[in-house]
Amino acid sequence: MSRSTTPHGRTGRPRRTSRAEILEAARRLIDRDGWEKLTIRRLAGELGIGATTLYHHVRNKGDLLVQLLNDHAGQAERPTLPRDPRERVIAAATAMHDTLAAWPWAAEVLTTDGFLGLLDESALWTVETIVGGAIEAGRTPEQAVVAFRDIWYYTVGEILVRAHSGREQAQAESIPRHEIDFTRFDPARVPHLAAIADQWPALAAHDTYPQGLRALVDGLLFSECPGS
Amino acid sequence: MSRSTTPHGRTGRPRRTSRAEILEAARRLIDRDGWEKLTIRRLAGELGIGATTLYHHVRNKGDLLVQLLNDHAGQAERPTLPRDPRERVIAAATAMHDTLAAWPWAAEVLTTDGFLGLLDESALWTVETIVGGAIEAGRTPEQAVVAFRDIWYYTVGEILVRAHSGREQAQAESIPRHEIDFTRFDPARVPHLAAIADQWPALAAHDTYPQGLRALVDGLLFSECPGS
DNA sequence: ACCTGAACACCGTTCAAGT
DNA sequence: ACCTGAACACCGTTCAAGT
Numbered sequence: 188m189s190r191s192t193t194p195h196g197r198t199g200r201p202r203r204t205s206r207a208e209i210l211e212a213a214r215r216l217i218d219r220d221g222w223e224k225l226t227i228r229r230l231a232g233e234l235g236i237g238a239t240t241l242y243h244h245v246r247n248k249g250d251l252l253v254q255l256l257n258d259h260a261g262q263a264e265r266p267t268l269p270r271d272p273r274e275r276v277i278a279a280a281t282a283m284h285d286t287l288a289a290w291p292w293a294a295e296v297l298t299t300d301g302f303l304g305l306l307d308e309s310a311l312w313t314v315e316t317i318v319g320g321a322i323e324a325g326r327t328p329e330q331a332v333v334a335f336r337d338i339w340y341y342t343v344g345e346i347l348v349r350a351h352s353g354r355e356q357a358q359a360e361s362i363p364r365h366e367i368d369f370t371r372f373d374p375a376r377v378p379h380l381a382a383i384a385d386q387w388p389a390l391a392a393h394d395t396y397p398q399g400l401r402a403l404v405d406g407l408l409f410s411e412c413p414g415s
Numbered sequence: 416m417s418r419s420t421t422p423h424g425r426t427g428r429p430r431r432t433s434r435a436e437i438l439e440a441a442r443r444l445i446d447r448d449g450w451e452k453l454t455i456r457r458l459a460g461e462l463g464i465g466a467t468t469l470y471h472h473v474r475n476k477g478d479l480l481v482q483l484l485n486d487h488a489g490q491a492e493r494p495t496l497p498r499d500p501r502e503r504v505i506a507a508a509t510a511m512h513d514t515l516a517a518w519p520w521a522a523e524v525l526t527t528d529g530f531l532g533l534l535d536e537s538a539l540w541t542v543e544t545i546v547g548g549a550i551e552a553g554r555t556p557e558q559a560v561v562a563f564r565d566i567w568y569y570t571v572g573e574i575l576v577r578a579h580s581g582r583e584q585a586q587a588e589s590i591p592r593h594e595i596d597f598t599r600f601d602p603a604r605v606p607h608l609a610a611i612a613d614q615w616p617a618l619a620a621h622d623t624y625p626q627g628l629r630a631l632v633d634g635l636l637f638s639e640c641p642g643s
Numbered sequence: 644a645c646c647t648g649a650a651c652a653c654c655g656t657t658c659a660a661g662t
Numbered sequence: 663a664c665c666t667g668a669a670c671a672c673c674g675t676t677c678a679a680g681t
Contacts (some may be wrong), residue, residue, distance in 0.1 A: 204646090227674060239676080240646050248674065304542050308604060315605040331617045337627035343564070344572025376536060377543040383556050390560045399565035399631075405638060406630030432665090455655060467657080470667050476655065 209244055210258050213251065222292035225252075244249055252296045255304045259290055260310035272320040276404055279316035284342050284396060286310075291350030294343050322393075324408045334407040341403055345396050430463055438470055438486050440477065450520035455479075473549040478526045481533045488538035499539055504566075504632055505625075507544035512570050512624060519578030523569050538639075552636040562635045569631055573624050 212233045216225050227248055231238040245251045263286045268275050287294045314335060321331035374381040383390075422508040453477055468581045473479045496503050497552045515522045535554050537600075542563060549559035602609040 193551070199604055222510070226672090228672085233610060233650050238674085241650080241673075243645065311600075311605055313609065315608050318607045319612065320605060328607070329614070331607070332611060332615065332627065333621070333623045336619070336632065337569070337624055339574035339625065340576060341569040341631070342572065343566035344570065344578060347573060347575060349562070371537075373536070377539055377547045380539065380543050381552060382489045383546065383560060386557070387560065388433070390557060391564070393561070395564055398470065399568065399635070402565065402634030402638065403627075403631045404634070406632070406634030407627070410630065410633060454653090456653085466655085467665050467667080470656075471664065 204234060204240065204244060206254075208234065208242060209241070209251075210255055213255055217290075217292070222290070223278050225292075227375070247294075252292070252411055256290075256296055256305070257307050257310065259293065260286060262304065265312065268316060272323040273404060273409060276317050276320035276324075276408065277400060279313045280338050280404070284346065284400075285311040287342070287346050288349070291346055294350065297343065321408055326408060329381060334404075338400070338403060339406060342396075345399070360375070364398040366393065432468065432472060434461060434472060434482075436462065436471070437479075438483055441483055444551050445518075445520070450518075453520075471614070477524075480520070484518075484524055484533070485538065486523050488514060488534065493540065497545060500551040501632060501637060504545050504548035504552075504636065506630060507541045507548070508570060508632070509543040509625070509629055510567050511573065512628075515574050516577070519574055522574040522578065525571065544579065551637055554568060560634075565635060566628070566631060569627065570624075573627070 209230070213225060214229055216230060216233050220229075227241055227245075228238045230251075231241050234241075241373060245254070263282070266278055266282055268278055268380070317335045317338060318328075318331045321334045325332065372381040372384055429592055437458070441453060441458055444458060444461050448457075455473075456466045458479075459469050462469075463482075472484070476565070484628070494506055494510055496506055545563045545566060546556075549562045550556060554562060580585045598614055600609040
């Protein structure tokens, strides 16, 4: 009982670096320098410890990311869900989207079909809500799973495209981002692109996720002409 | 006229490494070792030249990928397009999808909103066809661009998720892919997931791109109850 | 039980020099 | 005009050793 500060009752050298400290430092690093800069070595530097010490707290870099992700998902607040199944599916998908959009690196980690196995329940309520809503809308469980995956594909695609677009000025353009030369379009070969050329940049700036989501949900779950 | 073998009429040391050779070696490397292994250094090794020599033919790694991508897109054959606008949009999106699915790294490169500026016309016909089809279906040019982008998000998401899932055995799982433990789902908290748990792996194996695409296209372009 | 430096096997990219 | 080795500033990860 003389060591009430070591809860596990372990003996030996007291740990100087906690899981919470590591995740906090990682978040600080991401917020300050961008998530591309989150490396094992830099994180160790941020913590003031040797790079190799980190491997006593984290299995590898992937493990670090998964821990960070679950922590992030756990902190996001759950919206109140509408009764109507269509609106409920949309609310859940939007919550999923917004949580990931705030931390685009998470989407990168989650581009894995087995990603479900890595999430804890604080993040899984979105999946549950979408599948449940689809079933309530009259789909079979199989169709509901397919609907979830299609919504997932759309969501992750939107986030990744936007995340990579956003790094424009942040990164010293490794892929040359020469402004799109729309005048180059040959009206004879690509007439619609040529006609729309000058409006494209303005249109590309819009956030079209919500409309696209509604279209996808309607097509997946309510294709028999919504008339209620 | 004494140097008809140097078409540009240049003088000096003849080039030993051509653009075609570089792209061919890169393809060989990708096919043999996987695209994660395509590095400037390995590619140079494959060609039997110094890594730094490559920088006389390629601006940087991003430039190499874009060249490879345009080359790949140029070789893909164009399907005959249906007259019906819905089927035409779907055919174009599917062609886009299939071309990228064969080379998933391309999708990674293309997760950039400015990607259009990097493609040449052999790849742009899909964009043109989708935008044109949407307009023919009665959408405004603005809506047509939004529709294209939503289809693009869905397509790129599907490919990236599948590409990263496929590396399961290829890569020494850096992110732990412990088989999803579906029994862990608490029926009280995630009832639908718990109920569907045992069927999930089988459902996840299915290719749902075509159905999802149809749903999205219907929702985007034909939401006013298709009854023709 | 916890932390460490040195080392391994890599990256992309630049620069001054060679032919 | 083309090609080169050496070097710079990084990676993730492992291992034997220290406290």
